[in-house]
Each structure stands twice: as C-alpha cells, then as structure tokens.
Amino acid sequence: MSDLKVQNLRRTYGPVVALADMTFDVAEGEFFCLLGPSSSGKTTTLRAIAGLEELDKGQVHFAGQDVTRAPVQGRGMSMIFQTFALYPHLSVEANLAHPLRRAGVSASEARKRVNEVAELLRVTHTLKRKPSTLSGGEQQRVAIGRAIVQRPKLLLLDEPLTNLDAKLRHDMRAEFKRLHRELGMTMILATPDQLEALTMGERVGVMRDGKVVAIGKPRDLYQTPGDTYVAQMIGSPPINFLHAAGSGDNTVDLPFLGLPVAAPGVSPGQPVTLGLRPHDIGLAGGGPARAAKFTARIHLTEPLGDVTVIDVAVKDAAMKMVLREEVAAKYNVGDEIEIGFDPGDLHIFDQSTGARLGVGAMQ
Amino acid sequence: MARRNREIGKAGWGYTAITSVVGFIYFFPVFWIILTAFKTRTDALATPPKLFFTPTLDNFTSVFYRASITTGTSQATDMGLYFFNSIFIAGTSVGLALIVGTLAAYAFSRYPLRGNDTYLFIILTTRMMPPIVVIIPIFLMFRLSGLAGSYWGIILLYTAFNIPFSVWLVKSFFDELNPEIEDAARMDGATEGRVFFRFCIPQILAGLSATFVFGLILTWNEFLFALLLTGVETRTVPVAMARTLGGEVGVDYGLLAAIVTLFLIPIFFVTFLLQNQLLRGVTFGTVKK
Numbered sequence: 001m002s003d004l005k006v007q008n009l010r011r012t013y014g015p016v017v018a019l020a021d022m023t024f025d026v027a028e029g030e031f032f033c034l035l036g037p038s039s040s041g042k043t044t045t046l047r048a049i050a051g052l053e054e055l056d057k058g059q060v061h062f063a064g065q066d067v068t069r070a071p072v073q074g075r076g077m078s079m080i081f082q083t084f085a086l087y088p089h090l091s092v093e094a095n096l097a098h099p100l101r102r103a104g105v106s107a108s109e110a111r112k113r114v115n116e117v118a119e120l121l122r123v124t125h126t127l128k129r130k131p132s133t134l135s136g137g138e139q140q141r142v143a144i145g146r147a148i149v150q151r152p153k154l155l156l157l158d159e160p161l162t163n164l165d166a167k168l169r170h171d172m173r174a175e176f177k178r179l180h181r182e183l184g185m186t187m188i189l190a191t192p193d194q195l196e197a198l199t200m201g202e203r204v205g206v207m208r209d210g211k212v213v214a215i216g217k218p219r220d221l222y223q224t225p226g227d228t229y230v231a232q233m234i235g236s237p238p239i240n241f242l243h244a245a246g247s248g249d250n251t252v253d254l255p256f257l258g259l260p261v262a263a264p265g266v267s268p269g270q271p272v273t274l275g276l277r278p279h280d281i282g283l284a285g286g287g288p289a290r291a292a293k294f295t296a297r298i299h300l301t302e303p304l305g306d307v308t309v310i311d312v313a314v315k316d317a318a319m320k321m322v323l324r325e326e327v328a329a330k331y332n333v334g335d336e337i338e339i340g341f342d343p344g345d346l347h348i349f350d351q352s353t354g355a356r357l358g359v360g361a362m363q
Numbered sequence: 364m365a366r367r368n369r370e371i372g373k374a375g376w377g378y379t380a381i382t383s384v385v386g387f388i389y390f391f392p393v394f395w396i397i398l399t400a401f402k403t404r405t406d407a408l409a410t411p412p413k414l415f416f417t418p419t420l421d422n423f424t425s426v427f428y429r430a431s432i433t434t435g436t437s438q439a440t441d442m443g444l445y446f447f448n449s450i451f452i453a454g455t456s457v458g459l460a461l462i463v464g465t466l467a468a469y470a471f472s473r474y475p476l477r478g479n480d481t482y483l484f485i486i487l488t489t490r491m492m493p494p495i496v497v498i499i500p501i502f503l504m505f506r507l508s509g510l511a512g513s514y515w516g517i518i519l520l521y522t523a524f525n526i527p528f529s530v531w532l533v534k535s536f537f538d539e540l541n542p543e544i545e546d547a548a549r550m551d552g553a554t555e556g557r558v559f560f561r562f563c564i565p566q567i568l569a570g571l572s573a574t575f576v577f578g579l580i581l582t583w584n585e586f587l588f589a590l591l592l593t594g595v596e597t598r599t600v601p602v603a604m605a606r607t608l609g610g611e612v613g614v615d616y617g618l619l620a621a622i623v624t625l626f627l628i629p630i631f632f633v634t635f636l637l638q639n640q641l642l643r644g645v646t647f648g649t650v651k652k
Contacts, residue, residue: 047546050546050550052546052549052550072546072549072550073549073550073552073553073554074552075550077550078550078551079546079547079550081543081546081547082543083541083543085541085543085544085546085547086544086547087544087547087548087562088544088566089562089565089566098548098551098553099550099551099552102551102552102553103552146547146551150551
C-alpha cells in the first residue's frame, strides 16, 4: 500500500504564503496532476512530500506511515526536477548508478540495472559522457532514468517538460504515460500547462494560492467546472465568459440573443457569469442542437492548420470560437457570421462568488 | 568550453597586439629583475643599463653560500630555511583558512541564520582597516602568549587574516550552485556529509583553486607581520630579503634579484599548475551556463 495523504500543509516564507492549506489524497499507482499558475505552490507541495521543505503545519502520510518529520533519505520517493539537476561532475552512468549505490545495491547489479534503464530511455550511447555534453532531451531522459532506476514507490515530477521545446514536449508526454503504464508506480506531476494535466493525469488537482480548489477527472473538470477559476484554467483556447443578469425566475437574458435562456437556480436580477467553450460554438446551420443563434462580426483569425480560432464580437461581447480550417477559410476578417450554440453547453456561474449554478437550457 | 575558446580566438590581431604591449609593460620589471639576477655587480650597476652581458650564476650561489666578511671563507647562509619557512607558513595557513572558510561559507550559503548579512559584514570588517592599525595589540598578545617567533603563531595569524577572504569568495561559489542538485542527491539517499563532500565540493574545485592561489599570493608576499612576529628560526623570505639590504657592502642588487627570482618560482609553479582551474574560477558565474 503506497497511497499518499497530504493534509492541511502550510508553509510560509516570512510574509509570503507558499502553501495555505493543501489537502489531497493520491491512490496507489495513480497518475495525479497538480495544475496551477506559477507560484501557486506546486513545487513547494512536491518538495514537502519529498521532505525537502520544512512545514509550518500539516502532515504527509505515505504508505500508511506519518513521514512528515522523516528524513529525506529513504522515503522511497524520487523526483524529477525542473532543472533536471543532473550531477555535472559525474558521467551519465554514475548519475544513474548513484541512487542504487546509495541503496546498497552491488556494483554488478547496479551496472545491470543502469543498462536496463538506459536501454528503456534510449540513452545507452551517452553513458560515458558528462551531462553537459547532452542535448536537452537526453538530459531529460537521464533525469527520468535516475529517478526510476531505484524503482521508487512514488515519483514526483516538477514541471519536467518546461525546459524542452514543443516537439520534444509532445514526445515526452507520451513517454511519461508509457512509463506510468509499464512501471505502475504512483506519479505526481506539477505543471502550469492544462494540456499536460489533461493528457497525462488520471485525476487533476487545480491549485490556487497554495490550496487545492478542485479535484477531479480531467473530463469532469472540463465538462462541469465547479467555478469560474477552474473553468478558465482548463481548456484551450480558454472558455468565453459573458456577463448577464437573471431576467426572471430561472431565466437569463443575453443581450445579443433574441430569446431568454433557461437557467435553473438564477433569481431575477442576479448577476451571473456565463461560460461558453470555444468548441461549443459553431455555424448556425449546424443542426437543431444549436438553438441559440446570433450574428457576429469576425475580428481576428488564428489558423492553426487543422482548425482556426476565430475571435468574434457581438454587441459589446467578444468571444473565441473554433472552426475546422476548410470551413473557416470561407470567411474573412470583418465578415458577418451566423453562429449558434446549444444552451445546454452554457455553464452558469454566480458572478460574485464564481460558483457553478448549473447549465442552461432552451426556454 | 570549446565555444569559449573559439570566442577568445576570434579577438583578432589588433586586440592581440594591444594585449601583448600591455602584457609586456606589466612583465618588464619582473623581466629586468630576472635579468639582473644573472649579472655581475658591475653589469648590474652599469649606466646605461646593459641588455646584453655575459650571464653568471654567482648571485644564485651566494644566496646559499657567502664569503664571511671576517674569515673570508665560504659559509652556508640560512636562506634554505627561510624558503622552507615561507612555503610551510604560507601553504599551511592558506590551506587552513580555505578549509575553515569553505565550511563556514557552506553554512552561510545553505543554512542562513537570522541576521546572516550582519555576520558576513562583521567578518569583512576585519579586512577593512590597514593591518598596521592592529599591529601593536597583536604584537603584545603574541609576546604575552609566547606565540611570537613560533611557527604556530604566524600560521594562526595568517589563517585568521585569510579566513574572511575565503568565506566571502567561496560563499559566492556555493551560491552559484543549483540547490536542486543537492536535493536530488539527498533523495537518492546521500547523507548531508556526502552531499557536501561528493556533490558540492567537486562542483566548485575551480573556485577553491582560485581562492587558494589568491590567498597564497597575499600571504607569500606579506612583510609587516612577518617582520615583527617571526624569529630567527621562523623568518620568511621577504624579511630575510630586507635584511640583505644595507650593511657593510651596501645594496647587493645582484644578490637581491637572485633571491627575488627564486622567490617567484614556487608561486609561479602553483599558479601554473592550477591555471586552467584558475581561469574557470575567476570567471565562475560571469558566463551563463
């Protein structure tokens, strides 16, 4: 049993609160992601789990034991650091062998395991070299190798893809998923990139100001975000927010729509924020589901190859929408476009608290 | 490393020529002293100065064996002992200061105390006044404690004088290191001692070499404290050199030049030995890795 329980962690640096109140559980063998903007406390959380950070408050339980005050050494965890942190004065081989030698593995056994890991991560050709002579991708793979060579029960990943270029990042995302499947160890990834969190994490914890504000499966967080913060953290391009007010009991009036939208739980005059994903907006002719139709003017287009992100404006509202490239190619900047959405895709949040109230419906 | 070499090579002939001229101006006095060491007394004092002459090793011989004024027979001087003293005293004290300074620097860098900067500042204040200000109290302390004239006395003093410099310089090298490397080593199971000796020290060897050489040069050339606090047995070369001035025969420039030339050799040797490390040490942190 190697599940991890993180309870009420608090860490301050003078007046700066790095961790306010971190609580979450990770099950054995799970791939868990911590998603949050920079300085939301992701790294501090990982370091606290590893024992590298002194805590003002809170407990870390790992594999059924309270390890809050346990020494860093011998926790059965490893970490991949944002800077890779390879030992610059040692060869790749010695870098990979270090955790094993410290764990008391014999030299011959260590050599065997180092070769296995090098093979797995395709760095065999670099074994005799110093880390500084390696490319970014190779350094990254050596860092992974050093972290997994001793078969830790828990692997902590601190923004491991931040220092890589886009192509490599894509490859490494797949690589981490493969490693997780093959090695079956518990993994916690800290990342500011929602794409990484959604593609890699089995569950995602969304962080804000040193706290976990939402935990869930990526799909659930995307489809039913609990508040406006979670809604805007997840999804690319980001969700559109529109401001409106309740027009009557359980209805909302959008200024650019001819008809009111049913909005359960909204009282008359209550200010609400409506969230609409760019992917949920389409051409008005696209089937009966897009019942809420309106005309907007194209402001800007960003062709991405397969799809095009289009910025449209209607009355005083601006939104982004996504169209397939061949459809988008028919329109120019300045054109009027007939578009619509399914009111069922409308996320309704309270404007003052940001809390989710429900989804819209056709009146 | 390769990239840096190429950039140095790119400098071009103009810069190379200017550097050579400046370098020659700096080196000329040293060159003249070395030349003088091979001259006879007449050549050394010739006007205009002689650039071409018949070299002689007499001056070097008389560093170690000199005709006695009274008996006229050749007699061994104590210069051998004084050279040993200089090497022993400077080497030991700079080495000790480096060890103490490195440990302190690591603590200052990694385990900052409340008011860390104040402590660092206080350490530096000991180097703010000219040494001559403290010479009287120190002289009295040495007389009272019986340290005057002993090896350990002068070594202790030089160590104390080198520690602030070592702490500050070595701390800057530790500050430059990526602390995640140490964390990685800890997570791999390395103890604190191992983290320090096997992971931090190897990364700053260049810096340590530079610190050692700078300290060595300062200590090697120190005259004031050596003059007052060493005895007949523990006299260092700078003091012995000064004592050859004056006397019955006036200034023997050839002899003096020969001592200086010999005096340059050990420091030159150490610097040469460590020059690769030294170059990396002084540029540590100035080049983005």
